[in-house]
Amino acid sequence: MKIIEKVEAIKNQDLTATENLEQMYSVIEEKNEEINAFVELDQARAEKVAKDIDERIKNGEKTGKLAGLVIGIKCNINVEDLIISAASPTLKEYQGSYNATVINRILDEDGVIIGLTNMDEFAAGSSTETSMYGPTNNPNALGHIPGGSSGGSAAAVAANMCDIALGSDTGGSIRNPASHCGVMGFKPTYGMVSRQGLLDLAMSLDQIGPFANDTTGLALMLDVIAGYDPYDTTTINKEFTPFIDDTTNTSLENTTVGVVKEFMEVTDEKIDGVINNSIDQLSDLGAEIKELTFEDIDLGLPTYYLINYVEFFSATRKYDGRKYGERIEEVCGPEVARRIQIGSYISQKEFSGKYYNKALQARSLLRNDFNDLLKDVDVIAGPTVPKLPHKIGETIETMDMYAYDILTVLANITGIPASSMKAGDVDGIPVGLQLQAKPEEDHKILSTMSALENI
Numbered sequence: 458m459k460i461i462e463k464v465e466a467i468k469n470q471d472l473t474a475t476e477n478l479e480q481m482y483s484v485i486e487e488k489n490e491e492i493n494a495f496v497e498l499d500q501a502r503a504e505k506v507a508k509d510i511d512e513r514i515k516n517g518e519k520t521g522k523l524a525g526l527v528i529g530i531k532c533n534i535n536v537e538d539l540i541i542s543a544a545s546p547t548l549k550e551y552q553g554s555y556n557a558t559v560i561n562r563i564l565d566e567d568g569v570i571i572g573l574t575n576m577d578e579f580a581a582g583s584s585t586e587t588s589m590y591g592p593t594n595n596p597n598a599l600g601h602i603p604g605g606s607s608g609g610s611a612a613a614v615a616a617n618m619c620d621i622a623l624g625s626d627t628g629g630s631i632r633n634p635a636s637h638c639g640v641m642g643f644k645p646t647y648g649m650v651s652r653q654g655l656l657d658l659a660m661s662l663d664q665i666g667p668f669a670n671d672t673t674g675l676a677l678m679l680d681v682i683a684g685y686d687p688y689d690t691t692t693i694n695k696e697f698t699p700f701i702d703d704t705t706n707t708s709l710e711n712t713t714v715g716v717v718k719e720f721m722e723v724t725d726e727k728i729d730g731v732i733n734n735s736i737d738q739l740s741d742l743g744a745e746i747k748e749l750t751f752e753d754i755d756l757g758l759p760t761y762y763l764i765n766y767v768e769f770f771s772a773t774r775k776y777d778g779r780k781y782g783e784r785i786e787e788v789c790g791p792e793v794a795r796r797i798q799i800g801s802y803i804s805q806k807e808f809s810g811k812y813y814n815k816a817l818q819a820r821s822l823l824r825n826d827f828n829d830l831l832k833d834v835d836v837i838a839g840p841t842v843p844k845l846p847h848k849i850g851e852t853i854e855t856m857d858m859y860a861y862d863i864l865t866v867l868a869n870i871t872g873i874p875a876s877s878m879k880a881g882d883v884d885g886i887p888v889g890l891q892l893q894a895k896p897e898e899d900h901k902i903l904s905t906m907s908a909l910e911n912i
């Protein structure tokens with residue numbers, strides 16, 4: 458059953474919100490010990506919300522777009538009364554004192570928030586192994602990492618512990634775990650969704666977005682969370698057509714799909730095999746396929762990490778042990794410490810010309826490159842992650858960890874929308890297809906996903 462059908466079933470009283478919640482909760486009880494997707498549950502409040510929705514439906518009252526759907530939230534998004542730790546000992550006792558804008562919107566539309574999901578410490582990672590709650594297991598490739606940093610949200614959706622989950626994506630943290638776990642993930646255009654109430658990793662790159670098992674789940678959530686927010690001045694103040702309208706698309710006639718040679722070259726051959734298969738499907742659906750080249754691909758990672766270090770360093774200055782929790786430097790893990798140290802060093806005035814300004818220059822260069830790339834195509838299709846997920850606990854060099862991000866950071870650097878959906882498997886491990894489009898053309902991505910999904 459698609460998510461939109463479930464919403465209908467709940468409205469028609471073929472299924473109650475309470476039954477849906479109980480069903481999800483029983484999966485969590487059965488599997489969470491092994492998967493470790495959820496790090497905090499809010500069962501009592503969720504039951505109350507579900508009961509209230511059922512009551513209102515029975516009385517013929519109006520209910521919201523998400524009525525009765527069970528939602529998981531990454532633990533770096535403020536939810537009142539829950540522990541918003543960003544999986545860091547720094548904030549292990551920090552209780553959300555307000556709801557992020559996205560949370561208020563979900564509650565206004567009758568979403569049933571069941572709890573918080575696991576992640577890399579402060580979202581700085583690609584494996585969900587640096588969490589103070591321990592690693593998350595990949596439900597569709599047990600023993601392997603789920604990807605990161607929103608690994609808990611992807612795993613929760615993959616294991617059917619919730620209908621939809623929210624994650625945050627600074628350099629791939631929605632798309633990377635979606636790819637490894639074999640679910641759908643969507644990073645909107647920068648400014649499409651409010652970041653108010655998200656603990657930032659790097660504010661000029663961060664976006665909140667949804668995970669689901671089908672496009673109707675993504676669309677329902679995007680329709681709720683997208684849109685102008687006076688509390689986040691970077692949000693786009695425009696009306697867009699409903700995302701749900703994109704989910705019935707079945708044809709790609711009049712769609713041009715770009716395939717970037719360099720994206721395929723940096724990717725494992727077996728993964729390319731799966732992706733080529735998806736590209737054939739896009740062509741069968743009527744799309745015109747166009748080969749593109751992108752020579753500056755090697756600029757992506759250094760540009761991304763420089764900006765990330767500098768912005769993260771600045772974002773962490775408030776964690777000095779006075780107002781919020783512990784002093785970050787005293788309790789954080791090695792990856793967070795590295796970013797703070799390097800960020801502090803390159804933020805010094807005498808180095809800014811040498812590093813940060815160079816990164817900003819590279820950022821505008823990459824923006825121009827991408828404008829050119831996207832000029833004559835509707836979407837770019839390619840792999841989401843260039844290699845398969847490693848086994849949990851395997852020793853990975855820092856540079857190898859960063860290398861997972863080579864194909865995802867570009868969308869954040871340039872602010873464009875990007876998604877991942879399952880393309881197939883390699884040796885039983887899911888592999889994701891990434892779609893990217895021009896800024897504010899998020900709809901083209903979703904309608905392309907819909908056509909592929911409906912084959």
Ligand code: GLN
Pocket residue numbers: 580581582583605606625626627628629630631658765862
């Ligand atoms: N893996 C990237 C990083 O560690 C991306 C993280 C993210 O998108 N939050 O910075």
